Amino acid sequence: MDRRDTGSGPAPDEITESPEAQELIPRLLTGTGVSPGAGYGPARLVVGDVPEPAAGSRHDGDAPAERDRAERALDEVAADLEERGARAGGDAEDVLVAQAMMARDPELAASVGLLIDQGVAAPRAIFEAFGKYRDLLAAAGGYLGERVADLDDIRDRVIAVLTGLPIPGIPLDAAEPYVLVARDLAPADTALLPKDLVAAFVTEQGGPTSHTAILARSMGVPAVVGCAGATAVEPGTPVLVDGATGRVRLSPSEDEVADALRAEEARRAVLSAAAGPGATADGHAVPLLANIGGPRDLEAALAAGAEGVGLYRTEFLFLDRDTAPTPEEQEEAYRAVFEAFPHGRVVVRTLDAGADKPLPFLPPPGEEPNPALGERGIRMFRRHPDIMTAQLGALARAVTGATANVEIMAPMVATAQEAAWFAEACRTAGLDSAGIMIEVPSAAIRAADLIEVVDFFSIGTNDLTQYALAADRQVSGVAGLQDPWHPAVLDLIRTAASAASAAGKGCGVCGEAAADPVLACVLVGMGVSSLSMAAPALPWVRAALAAHTLEQCRTAAAAARSSVTPGDAVEAARAELPGLHQLGL
Amino acid sequence: MAERKVSVEAEVGLHARPAATFVQTAAKAPFDVSIAKAGGRPVSAKSILSVLALDVRQGEAIVISADGEGAEELLDRLAEIASTV
Numbered sequence: 001m002d003r004r005d006t007g008s009g010p011a012p013d014e015i016t017e018s019p020e021a022q023e024l025i026p027r028l029l030t031g032t033g034v035s036p037g038a039g040y041g042p043a044r045l046v047v048g049d050v051p052e053p054a055a056g057s058r059h060d061g062d063a064p065a066e067r068d069r070a071e072r073a074l075d076e077v078a079a080d081l082e083e084r085g086a087r088a089g090g091d092a093e094d095v096l097v098a099q100a101m102m103a104r105d106p107e108l109a110a111s112v113g114l115l116i117d118q119g120v121a122a123p124r125a126i127f128e129a130f131g132k133y134r135d136l137l138a139a140a141g142g143y144l145g146e147r148v149a150d151l152d153d154i155r156d157r158v159i160a161v162l163t164g165l166p167i168p169g170i171p172l173d174a175a176e177p178y179v180l181v182a183r184d185l186a187p188a189d190t191a192l193l194p195k196d197l198v199a200a201f202v203t204e205q206g207g208p209t210s211h212t213a214i215l216a217r218s219m220g221v222p223a224v225v226g227c228a229g230a231t232a233v234e235p236g237t238p239v240l241v242d243g244a245t246g247r248v249r250l251s252p253s254e255d256e257v258a259d260a261l262r263a264e265e266a267r268r269a270v271l272s273a274a275a276g277p278g279a280t281a282d283g284h285a286v287p288l289l290a291n292i293g294g295p296r297d298l299e300a301a302l303a304a305g306a307e308g309v310g311l312y313r314t315e316f317l318f319l320d321r322d323t324a325p326t327p328e329e330q331e332e333a334y335r336a337v338f339e340a341f342p343h344g345r346v347v348v349r350t351l352d353a354g355a356d357k358p359l360p361f362l363p364p365p366g367e368e369p370n371p372a373l374g375e376r377g378i379r380m381f382r383r384h385p386d387i388m389t390a391q392l393g394a395l396a397r398a399v400t401g402a403t404a405n406v407e408i409m410a411p412m413v414a415t416a417q418e419a420a421w422f423a424e425a426c427r428t429a430g431l432d433s434a435g436i437m438i439e440v441p442s443a444a445i446r447a448a449d450l451i452e453v454v455d456f457f458s459i460g461t462n463d464l465t466q467y468a469l470a471a472d473r474q475v476s477g478v479a480g481l482q483d484p485w486h487p488a489v490l491d492l493i494r495t496a497a498s499a500a501s502a503a504g505k506g507c508g509v510c511g512e513a514a515a516d517p518v519l520a521c522v523l524v525g526m527g528v529s530s531l532s533m534a535a536p537a538l539p540w541v542r543a544a545l546a547a548h549t550l551e552q553c554r555t556a557a558a559a560a561r562s563s564v565t566p567g568d569a570v571e572a573a574r575a576e577l578p579g580l581h582q583l584g585l
Numbered sequence: 586m587a588e589r590k591v592s593v594e595a596e597v598g599l600h601a602r603p604a605a606t607f608v609q610t611a612a613k614a615p616f617d618v619s620i621a622k623a624g625g626r627p628v629s630a631k632s633i634l635s636v637l638a639l640d641v642r643q644g645e646a647i648v649i650s651a652d653g654e655g656a657e658e659l660l661d662r663l664a665e666i667a668s669t670v
Contacts, residue, residue, distance in 0.1 A: 098605050098633070106612075107632035136638040144600070144640055151634075 026093045031227025032479075033246035034213035036540070037224040038260040039200025040252075044178040050156035050165055053123035059116065059552065067113050073161040074112075077154060078103035095150070103154050108133065123162045130155040131317040165235075173197075173310070181230050181240040182478075184212060195219050200241035202248050204230045205477025208512065216243070217515055218291070218487055220300075220536030224248050226479060236520070269584070277307055278531070278542050281579075284550040286524050289345065289532035290544055291510060295336040301536040308344030308404070310458065310532020311510035312337055314391070315352050324361050324387065330394035338402035345405045347458060347508070347532070349437065350391055352377050352411040361388070372463075376413025377437075378422060392429035399431065405501025409435040410460055413450070414442050420453040437510075439463035443490035447499035457500050459528070461511030465489050484513040485566035490526070497527035508532055517544035519585050523575050524550070525557030540585070587657050588650040590623065591664045595628070599641035599667065607666050608633045616653030618663070623648060 059066040066234075085096030102108070106568040109127055115125035119299035134151055137144040159165070163361070177199040179452065199221035201216045216223030222243030224569040233239065233250060240252040240260055249256060278288035289310030290301035294317065302364045317325050317333055326331075337347055353359050354376020362384060368374035374534065381388040392408070399406045410422040413436040420557045435456035438444050444464065451457065468474045468489050471481035493509070500507035508530040515537035521544055531541060548556075559572035574580060595603040611618040619622035619627035620636060626633035630649060641647055649663050664666040 093607075094602060098601070101605060101608060101633045105632050105634045107629055107635050133634040133638060136634075140640045144637060147637065357627070 003343070007047070008092075015447070017206040028252070029202075029227050029233075029252050031207060031224040031230070031246045031248065033242060033244045034208045034225050035216035035221060035223040036199075037220070037222035038264040039176045039177075039179060039198075039241040039243065040257050040261065041176060041199035041235045041239065043181050043202075043235055043239045044174070044231065044237050045231060046180065046182040050159050050163075053121065053127050053159060053163070055124065057121040057124045058119045059121045061119075062415060063119075064119050066122050068117045069162065070112050070116060070126060070158075071109065072107065073122070073126075073158045074103050076161055077157045080157075081154075082128060086183040086438065099150050099154055100516075102151060103158065104114075111489045122309060123159045123486055123524035124223075124257075126155060126158050126162065131251060153204070181233055181239075182212075183231055191354075195221070196580055200243065202223070202227050202230045202239070202241060204228065205476040207476055207482050214512065214534075217512070218293075218297075218438075218536060220534075226476060244278070254371045262566075272478075272539065275305060275542075278545055280524065280545050280550045281547060282549040282551075286522075286528075286540055286545055287345065287530040288538055289347070289530060290535045290538065291532050292337065294496075295333060295340075297535070298337065298340045302340065302540040304535040306344075306535060308341045309346040309348075310508055310530060312346060312348045313352065314348060314350060317401060318349040318351055318353065318359055322360050324359075324390070327390055327394045327397075330391060331398045334398035335402065338398060341532075342403045345407065345530075347397060347407045347409060347507070347510070348506070349458075350378075350381065350408065350410050351387065353380055367576050370472075371472075372466065378410045378418055378437075379412060382418075383448055388425060389429070392425060392431060396430040405433075406431070407433040407435055407456060409437055411437045411460070412463075413437060413438060414440040416446065416449045416453060419443075419450045423454050436506075437463075438496045439467065441468050441492060442568055444496045447496040450504070451499050452502045456505050457496055457507040458509060458532070459496055459507065461489065461493070461509060461513035464492060464511070483566040484511065484516075485560070485569045486571055487561055487563055487566070490522070490557075490561050490569065493523065493528070494557075495528045497529075501527050501529075506530065515540050517583070518570065518573060518577065518580060519554045520544060521548055521577055522560050525553030525555070526561075544577075544585065545579065545585050547583065548577055552576060586650055586652045587660050588648060589660045589664045590648050591648055591667045592646050593641050593643060593667050594670045595644055595667075596670070598643050598645070599636060599647070603666065604633065604636050604668070608636055608664060609617060610624065610662055611659070614653070614655070614659050615658065616651060618649065618651040618659065621648045622646070645646065 040231045042044055064285060069163065081096045081100040085093040111129035111132065115128055125331045130151060134148055138148050174197055177197055179200045179202060180198050181202045184203050191233055198221050200221060201212050203225045206212050206225040212225055213223060222241050224241055224243060224246045227248055228323060237250050239573050240249040278286040287307045289308045290306035291311040292301055292309055293313045296569055317330060354374055355373055395408060408426050413419050420435050423434040433455045435454050435458060437458040437460045438457050443450055462473060465482055465484045469486060471478040471480040497507040506529045508529050509523050510532040514531040515533035517540045520541045533541060556573040556576035559576050560569040563569040563572045593599050597603060599607060608631060618630040619629035620630040622639055623639060628639065630636060647667060649660055651660055
């Protein structure tokens with residue numbers, strides 16, 4: 001990566017600008033590129049901070065019109081909250097309906113009207129009227145004190161409507177695709193996000209494995225994370241995002257935009273030339289599979305030429321609902337995926353829930369200061385064997401009659417005993433291929449013991465990196481450590497892949513690392529037998545593999561593993577992979 | 586003027602869902618409905634913010650009052666909501 005012109009100082013072409021203009025916002029921001037490609041559109045900010053309307057601001061004297069404006073804004077916000085509630089259902093609906101009631105509160109409306117009659121402008125009247133109740137609730141403390149945030153949220157939404165500011169929350173409708181700028185995004189924020197509306201993501205926080213990064217790659221949308229100063233960008237500013245280099249250009253010239261979009265098109269053309277099953281230049285087959293969250297992701301997987309599914313995350317069936325999905329519902333979702341790949345592999349990961357992904361119908365695992373090290377994945381299954389039995393039963397019924405090669409695996413396995421317990425449960429249910437995820441370093445280190453009791457491994461590099469380097473994926477301060485190129489991580493992968501290969505069994509990779517075309521070559525060079533990734537990454541990885549022989553991949557892997565730092569490992573591997581250049585990688 | 590004095594029995598007090606149900610029911614009346622803590626100043630029972638701000642806890646008594654056609658029936662319903670565990 002070229003870092004010469006990404007420093008904090010102004011680039012030469014910016015020095016001529018007036019000092020005032022430079023003080024406002026620099027024209028170039030830099031973060032970590034986590035999803036390649038160029039994206040261009042107006043900035044839409046999701047920051048949730050609506051400024052306080054100035055004290056003493058007055059309307060122009062038409063009190064009835066101003067009252068009408070305030071009432072309509074309150075009503076619009078209430079209707080929106082009710083609609084979101086109806087769509088969300090469950091506990092979220094209760095909260096949103098209660099918020100809507102607050103927006104429709106007749107006493108509040110009376111206070112607002114009174115202030116407007118005294119000449120106060122509508123936004124300020126809203127602010128002051130809410131302030132009275134805010135103080136009452138805050139003074140009460142406890143449960144009521146916690147409602148202050150709900151009240152502030154409604155107030156900010158109403159003020160945003162009145163002043164034309166973006167409404168807090170992710171906009172779900174827009175005339176043209178926008179660049180979504182936020183501090184960070186949570187899975188719940190983005191659950192309803194339409195794919196064709198986002199030209200690019202830019203977040204101030206987060207690292208390469210943050211939810212934003214994963215979401216962006218799965219959507220095939222360029223993204224830059226860890227971008228300091230992003231949320232200070234003026235809404236509506238045209239933004240050009242380079243998801244490979246991490247450069248975010250504000251108000252670029254027409255030429256810059258045209259160049260970037262042309263280069264993007266050229267790269268895509270090279271990519272589309274690569275087709276067919278995954279293999280190295282000398283014909284060593286490496287099945288390329290897709291990571292999916294459910295049947296709705298199948299179309300993209302098939303379009304990108306996936307040979308099967310390497311990671312079917314079944315938890316999406318279980319999230320955001322009050323009751324566990326019925327056996328019939330599960331069976332139907334599983335069967336839809338099996339039927340999409342009648343001759344391919346489908347690797348199903350059993351429910352991966354825990355304190356960070358709580359399910360309303362399971363008792364919470366209790367206070368966990370660090371959910372990443374808590375009762376999640378297979379550990380949660382051991383506490384709720386009924387959930388596992390139901391899931392394995394539904395899978396076994398869906399497999400009946402399916403021609404796909406279905407394999408089942410469990411997440412978060414740390415020991416050979418856990419692996420044996422899970423394999424036994426699968427066989428009891430009538431499922432004949434049972435594997436485990438390699439995410440916990442203990443499982444990688446003792447891979448030779450674990451492979452004895454299961455049929456295959458699939459390495460989850462995100463969690464494996466998090467645990468190997470003790471760097472929480474959610475903490476942007478340690479994002480620098482969260483790098484799958486770290487030689488310690490490469491060593492663990494190598495250990496697992498060698499153990500599997502010695503036992504004549506398969507070892508895939510289904511983490512984000514498989515989606516990095518350079519690292520994909522290195523993984524194959526270390527003996528990884530299949531790669532699974534978000535569908536949009538498949539063409540890149542297919543092209544990178546096709547450009548190199550297995551021997552070149554092995555040499556690159558050895559070079560990476562003899563490095564000391566992740567940066568050196570990338571450079572060492574790249575030096576052995578001459579075919580990357582023509583792909584613009 | 587019809588009036589009821591009842592003790593709030595829900596564990597969460599007159600907050601959260603009980604408060605929402607209470608206010609939604611009161612809001613349907615075409616006449617004013619008020620609620621007060623025993624001995625306290627009455628506020629509109631149609632205002633969720635006012636009702637929440639009363640901060641009525643489990644076991645505390647409230648006085649609800651209304652005047653108009655159907656006031657007795659409405660107060661019976663509100664009393665029932667307030668006294669539901």
